[in-house]
Amino acid sequence: MTADDTRTAADDTRATGGDDGPVLRLESVRKTFGRDRVVLRDVSLDVAPHTVTALIGASGSGKSTLLRCANLLEEIDDGAIFLDGEEITDPRADPDAVRRRIGVVFQSYNLFPHMTVLQNITLAPRRVLGVSREEAEARARELLGRLGLGDKAGEYPDRLSGGQQQRAAIVRALAVRPRLLLLDEITAALDPELVGEVLSVVRDLKADGMTMVLATHEMGFAREVADQVCFLDNGVVLERGTPQEVFGNPRQERTRRFLRRIVEAGRL
Numbered sequence: 001m002t003a004d005d006t007r008t009a010a011d012d013t014r015a016t017g018g019d020d021g022p023v024l025r026l027e028s029v030r031k032t033f034g035r036d037r038v039v040l041r042d043v044s045l046d047v048a049p050h051t052v053t054a055l056i057g058a059s060g061s062g063k064s065t066l067l068r069c070a071n072l073l074e075e076i077d078d079g080a081i082f083l084d085g086e087e088i089t090d091p092r093a094d095p096d097a098v099r100r101r102i103g104v105v106f107q108s109y110n111l112f113p114h115m116t117v118l119q120n121i122t123l124a125p126r127r128v129l130g131v132s133r134e135e136a137e138a139r140a141r142e143l144l145g146r147l148g149l150g151d152k153a154g155e156y157p158d159r160l161s162g163g164q165q166q167r168a169a170i171v172r173a174l175a176v177r178p179r180l181l182l183l184d185e186i187t188a189a190l191d192p193e194l195v196g197e198v199l200s201v202v203r204d205l206k207a208d209g210m211t212m213v214l215a216t217h218e219m220g221f222a223r224e225v226a227d228q229v230c231f232l233d234n235g236v237v238l239e240r241g242t243p244q245e246v247f248g249n250p251r252q253e254r255t256r257r258f259l260r261r262i263v264e265a266g267r268l
């Protein structure tokens with residue numbers, strides 16, 4: 001990443017009203033599926049500008065659901081979610097306008113197989129933001145170059161490795177210059193030797209000042225890259241703090257047990 005990227009992040013901050021408040025705020029969010037399956041209970045969380053928040057916790061603890069609620073892919077039952085101080089869960093908020101400000105990358109890359117990498121990346125800027133083809137392609141090529149995919153613009157996704165596809169998916173999310181990036185288990189589907197190249201992109205984005213929330217089972221990475229770690233247990237944020245606090249000195253017995261299992265499995 002270059003100094004130019006840092007300038008962009010700072011410019012984006014100015015454009016959205018400054019560095020004062022959190023980029024994302026969850027206030028007492030409750031989410032249920034069906035009648036009685038409570039998946040998030042009273043979840044409150046602040047994500048400060050230019051920081052990385054890692055959501056950790058056992059499978060089924062609610063990490064993906066939290067990210068999906070933040071992007072309005074799921075409707076919450078109670079509480080409120082704010083983006084740059086504006087309540088996005090207000091029924092009057094426009095979900096499309098909100099999603100234009102939040103980039104999302106999932107475990108499965110979800111690239112359109114019938115489109116080239118370049119077409120995949122320029123689709124949203126052209127269709128949603130109304131950017132010209134020339135401008136969208138210039139931005140896409142610049143990002144592809146930066147993420148080590150400069151020679152892949154004309155390829156179809158099935159000609160790329162998993163790591164390359166995931167990096168292309170990250171470029172696609174960045175192409176609309178999002179205020180916030182949500183990353184949901186983005187290395188979970190990758191062969192171990194490809195995980196590193198995707199994590200190194202996240203590291204670069206952090207250095208660039210991008211605000212990110214990531215759900216991950218990569219504990220070593222969470223410890224290294226996160227400013228804030230949230231341990232979810234059965235839909236509750238059981239523990240929240242710096243990586244040093246949560247990994248080094250967990251307050252809850254449940255967190256200690258979870259981390260012990262991770263250490264025993266050789267994943268931390």
Ligand SMILES: Nc1ncnc2c1ncn2[C@@H]1O[C@H](COP(=O)(O)OP(=O)(O)OP(=O)(O)O)[C@@H](O)[C@H]1O
Pocket residue numbers: 033034037039057058059060061062063064065066185215
């Ligand atoms: N659409 C849905 N309908 C019903 N239950 C759901 C739905 N989506 C998720 N759940 C349930 O909500 C709970 C939380 O799921 P979620 O995917 O958020 O967990 P997670 O912490 O991200 O898990 P993983 O680490 O395995 O990705 C799980 O019990 C899951 O079965």
